Amino acid sequence: MAVTLGDVARHAGVSLATASRVLNGSARTVTDELSARVRSSARELGYLPNAPAQALARASSATIGVLLHDVADPYFGTIARAVWDASSQAGLLSLVASTDADPERELHAVRMLHAQRVRAIVLAGSAYTDPAAAGPIDEALAGYRAQGGVVTAITDHGSGYDTVSPANRAGAAELVRALLGMGHRRFAVVGGPGRLRVAQERLAGVRDALAEAGLTLPQECLFEADFSREGGRSAAAGLLDGHPGELLPTAVLALSDILAVGVLAEFRDRGIDVPGRVSVAGFDDVPLAADLAPPLTTVRMPLELMGREAVRLALAAAPGAAPQVVALPLEVVLRASTAAPARP
Amino acid sequence: MAVTLGDVARHAGVSLATASRVLNGSARTVTDELSARVRSSARELGYLPNAPAQALARASSATIGVLLHDVADPYFGTIARAVWDASSQAGLLSLVASTDADPERELHAVRMLHAQRVRAIVLAGSAYTDPAAAGPIDEALAGYRAQGGVVTAITDHGSGYDTVSPANRAGAAELVRALLGMGHRRFAVVGGPGRLRVAQERLAGVRDALAEAGLTLPQECLFEADFSREGGRSAAAGLLDGHPGELLPTAVLALSDILAVGVLAEFRDRGIDVPGRVSVAGFDDVPLAADLAPPLTTVRMPLELMGREAVRLALAAAPGAAPQVVALPLEVVLRASTAAPARP
DNA sequence: GAAAGCGCGGAAAGCGCTTTCCACCATCGA
């Protein structure tokens, strides 16, 4: 049914080898005349290479795998978009896998991508702090690399991968310093799940800056939630219920924008004025952060750059080279969701 | 380097055929004893099937292709997520291609997906109204189908594909009726690009409802923009510049939420109160629509359901059956971005 | 009790492509 390379070769009156050399990029040269004949036959017959066959013969397919927590989350969506742009420019198709930050699913996804013989795997999600979760995944990835696969990570995974490393910790500290500068002293933090390394890094940054100011974060002001709108919402509810009236901290740090969205929603529903009563800040500077009610103060992550760089590292990866690390500074973006506290 | 099926077969003391039948699902049965031996050998050796080889032998790979305009757009991100969920449940990996609503890129993506021998292609983006743009794509898809590929469309494409068909036109009409009911009579519309069928359908719905009320949409109140924040923003700027003071319509319909985001941003920057001075409505009910400033009145599209259904149709597709169409009603969601007009 | 049927394992023929290896021819230097 399909037109094969053999059909093209026959039509052009050349061997399979020659046709392959002309159409599917080879080091070997072919004379212009034959080359032209093959090309025109291919066009005439509507030849489309069989990618699986190519992948089998070459022991590597023209695809790149992207592992992330949730494509529908704008943080990952933006990264996925950049990865697609960069890799499609290199002629690669992207296999995107959403794992919901579930190590089990992530392991399964790694196996699937390995089975597909993708050329590279981009770990766009956070690393896991629990060795029991991270171990099997790293093992599977090691097996993949042993067979020539390339792995690059976005955010630190610490397993010898080429890495795009945004300064989560320093960025969080910078954000806190900005709020301290406005006069805030009593903070609440809605952090991500502790099993995610990124969540821990950001929290550590918050503590760094608080410590510099001689402050600590009281246990009852730290809330742990999934990186989701609902997570932020219920954390905010918990915060309000536990801190009635004047006890409410003056600033709430949601350590991801999506979390901040939930916090803002809960505050809105409960009639808590932001930033009049309490300031709210996020983290990521996701595309819509500036359009929320009110526009969100946050820490800008260069999401597109991160995706692009991850692909660049993956494609540039040399066989035995030392792991590359691209460090990316982060920048605090002040918007209307934060202001000086009314009551100091 | 890699463990092959042959290795497993040898280790288990059976033939390649038997090992294949045990591990990679076949109609033929194998006795429990051999089956167990093969399975345990596979586990012991850490066998991982070579997907491209399987795809070659089976003439179809365990992947599904998704064509959309932009994964970073929450509309498509949500659909992509649902497609991933549904297809991974069926053991398929997803190849996601962002085409930026560019027919040329879309054509190229179709070719790549066909080359990969994906089991199905889900057209998540809008159809093109220009036959010159749609023609080559439909042709390429026809070639793909001729070789056993399955195509399903989200929103009408009208080329005989199984289709998930949300009531764009009726939904837009319903939205306008709701605003008419509030007392609005002077409307402006920020529509999507006319080359996209979805944009035309929604605009047609708007006109339907206006006509019912004996109204028409003045030419200078219709703005065409790319489905993007920036598109909405510059359309809103054009609207404000062309309609100073009392001339400003009382309601602006942005025919996609992302467009509405841009409109709201421009209005905010120019000090136009929403909904006090002008009401704004969107379309799609993207996840963050309720969290905008102000929360957005819009038309809810069941995005997850749409993605899921598209996959269901794809996997259920019978060889010569008539195209299935799943019609989906849409629902108007009233929020704070719309209110009765101050001056009638 | 012979003929027919059935269940199951294995040999082997591909699937469509890449790439090695060899053969050929033309050019070139001595």
Add this chain to the structure above:
DNA sequence: TCGATGGTGGAAAGCGCTTTCCGCGCTTTC
């Protein structure tokens, strides 16, 4: 003039898997 050299085309051997087809040993049927 002749072997050496380099460039180029083609034959063929895989890549790892699925699946057809064959044959064996057993049960069923009259």
